[in-house]
Amino acid sequence: MKLNDLQQTPWTLARRAEKMNPSVIREILKVTERPGIISFAGGLPSPKTFPVQAFREACDKVLRDDGPGALQYAASEGYGPLREMVAAALPWQVDPAQVLITTGSQQGLDLVAKILIDAGSRILVETPTYLGALQAFMPMEPQVVSVDSDDEGVRVGDLAAKAGSGTDRARFLYVLPNFQNPTGRTMSEGRRADLSQLAAQAGLPLVEDNPYGDLWFDQPPPLPLTARHPDGCIYLGSFSKVLAPGLRLGFLVAPPAIYPKLLQAKQAADLHSPSFNQRMVAEVMKDGFLERHVPTIRALYKSQRDAMLAALGREMAGLDVQWNTPAGGMFLWARLPRGVDAIELLPRAVDKGVAFVPGAAFFAGQPDARTVRLSFVTASVAQIDTGIAALAAAIRETPGLRAGTRG
Template sequence: MSSNPMEQAKPWRLAARAEKMNPSVIREILKVTEKPGIISFAGGLPSPKTFPVAEFAAACAKVLKGDAHASLQYAASEGYGPLREMVAAALPWPADAAQVLITTGSQQGLDLLAKVLIDEGSRILVETPTYLGALQAFAPMQPEVVSVPSDDEGVVIDDLEKKLAPTLAAKAAALPPEGARSPWGGPAANKSAGARFLYVLPNFQNPTGRTMTEARRTALSERAAALGLPLVEDNPYGDLWFDVPPPAPMTARNPDGCVYLGSFSKVLAPGLRLGYLVAPKPLYPKLLQAKQAADLHSAGFNQRVVAEVMADGFLERHVPTIRALYKSQRDAMLAAMREHMPAGVSWNTPAGGMFLWVRLPEGMDAVALLPTAVEHNVAFVPGAAFYADHGDPRTLRLSFVTASADEIRTGVAALAQAIRQHAGKA
C-alpha cells in the first residue's frame, strides 16, 4: 500500500443518483465514426449544409453594434423577451410569451422537467421506443419508467390504459371533482392517473421516424385529459416535413395539460444550444426556479443573434431548403435499401425528419451486427438503445441527413454486405 496520503484519500463519494447516469450509447458510437473512411448513419446531427453562416455573421455584427454591453451581460432567466415573443407567436395555439422559457437546448427542458416533476420511485410513461436523451435525463431522478407500446399510428391507447390500470383504482378516491382537476397542482394531482406524465415525440419520432396520426392524437389527448395524465410533447423535428405538414400538436388540444418542447438546433444550428419549453402557468414558476439553479440563463448573446436572424421571416425561406435537402437524401437511402438489402430486412418510409427505422431478419441482433458493420466502414445505432426495457434486438436506426447521396449508396451497400456476412455466422 502506498504511503502517499494523497493516493490513499478517497474524497469523492458519489450520490446515489450518479449511479443512474450512463454514457450516451450514440456518443460512444460516434467515437468509432472518427475512424478514417467510416460512413456514419449513427449520429442525429443536422447537415452542416443547412447552417446559415452568412446570416449569423451579419446578425452577430448587428447585435454587437447595436447593444454590445447588454448582449454580453448576465440576462433574465426566462430568456430574451423578443425571442420569447417570437416563439409564442409561432405556436399554433394561443400562448403567452410569459409561458415560454428559453433553455440551453431542448435537452435542458427534459432535465428541468425531471427535476421538477419526478421523485424517486415516481411512475413516468414513455412511448416505446423513445428518445435516448430523454431516458438519460429522467434516470438520475430514479423514476419507475413504464414503456407504452406504439405502432405506426402512434401510442396505442388501449395499451396506455393497461399500463395505468393497476394504479387507477387506488388513485380514484383521491381525485378532486371533475372540472377542478389539474395535472400540475402538486404531488397528489401529479399522481392522479398513477403517473407523473407521459413523454411523447409525435412528429418524425427519434428513433423511428414515425408520425402520430390525427385520430391517435385526438384519442390520446382526450384520454389523458380525462385521466388527469400530463403530457410532455417533444417536437424538435416538426418543421422538417417533406410533402405535407404533420397534424397540429397535442398541446394545441389541451394547453393546460401539456408541456411543449421545441428546439432551434434542427432549423438553425445545434451549436447555439438553444431550445424552449412552453409550460402551463401553474407549472412555469418551478421550472424557472430549476433553470435559475442550473445555469442562471441560456446564452444571452446567442438568443439575441437568433432573434435577429429570425426577425424578417428568415425561417419561412430557410426551412423549405432543409426539407428539400433531407427529402432528397431520404429518397437516396430508400432507393439504396431497395437495391441492396437482402430478403428479410424491412424498413419504413418517414414523411419527414432525419431517421429510418430498420428491422433485421429473424434471429439477428443489431448490437452484435455493429462490429461487423464497422469492419465494412459503416456505422449505425442499434435500436436497443432506445428502449426503457428489453427492446427488439432486431431494430436499428439510420440517419440519412449528414451523408451525401454517394456516401448513402456506398454505406447502404456496405451495410447490406455486413448483414449477409453476419447472417452467415449466426
C-alpha cells in the same frame, strides 16, 4: 466507476449517479469518427443547412447595436423578443409569458425531470423512445414504464392500462409525435385525438417534444397535442434543427400552474441561456427568415431520405430487412432479418466502413434486438449508396444467416 476506485478517495456518490451511464450513442460516435467510416449513426443536422452568412451578419449587428447588453447577465425567462417570436410561431394561442428559453431542448427535459419526478415516480414513455430523454429522466430515479407503440404512435388502450392511479399515478407521458427519434414515425391525427381525450379525462400530463416538426417533406404533421389541451401539457421545441445546434437554444411552453417551478429550476441550473445567442437568433429570425430557410432543409432532407429508400430497395434485395418511410425528420427505422442482432452486427459493419445505432439503445424496457436507427441527413447521397451497400454486405455475412429467410 468501479467501487474500489472510489474507496481510495474521499468521494461518496449520490445514489442517482448510479443511474447515469455514458451515452451509448456518444460511444458509438467516437468509433465512427475514424476516417473513412460512413456514419448513419449520428443525429447531426447536415452542416450544409446552417445559415453561416446570416449568423455572421447577425453577430456583427448585435454586437454593434448593443454589445454590452448582449454580453451581460439577463433574465432567466429568456430574451423578450425571442419569447414573443416563439409564441407567435406556434399553432395555438400562446402567451409569451409561458415561454421559457432553454439551453437546448435537452435542458427542457432536465428541468421537467427535476420538478416532476420523485424517486420511484411512475413515468410513461413510447416504445422505443428518445435516449436523451431517458438520460435526463433517470437521475431523478423514476420507474419508467414503456407504453406499447405502433406506426401511429402510442397505443391508447395500453396507455390507459399503464397510467396508474392514486399515489402511483403516472407523473407524465413523454411523447415525440413528429418524425420521432429514433423511429422517424408520426402520430396520426386519430391517435392524437384519442390520446388527448384520454389524457384530459385521466388527468395524465403530457410532455410533448417536438424538435423535428418543421422538417416535414410533403405536408405538415397534425396539430400538436399541446394545442388541444395546453393546461395539461409541457411543450418542448428547439432551434437546433432549423438553425444550428451549436448555439444550444431551445424553449419550452408550460401552463401557469407549473411555469414558476420550471423557472426556478432554470435559475438554479444555469441562471439563463446565453443572452448573446438569444439576441443573435432573434436577429436572424426577424423578417420571416425561417419561412425562406426551412423549405431548403426540407427539400434537402427529403432528397436524402429518397436516396436512402432507393439504396435500401436496391441493396437489401433478397434479405428480409424491413424499413419505414418517414414523412419528415432525420431518421429511418429498420428491422434486420431473424437471427441478426444489431449490436453484434455493428462491429462487422464498421469493418466494412459503415456505422449505425442499434435500436436496443432506445428501449426503456425489453429491447427489439433486430432494430436499427439510420440517419439519412449527415451523409451525402454518394455516401448513402456506398454505406447501404456495405451494410447489406455485413448483414449477408452474418454467421448462420439463411438468405431469403422471413422472420
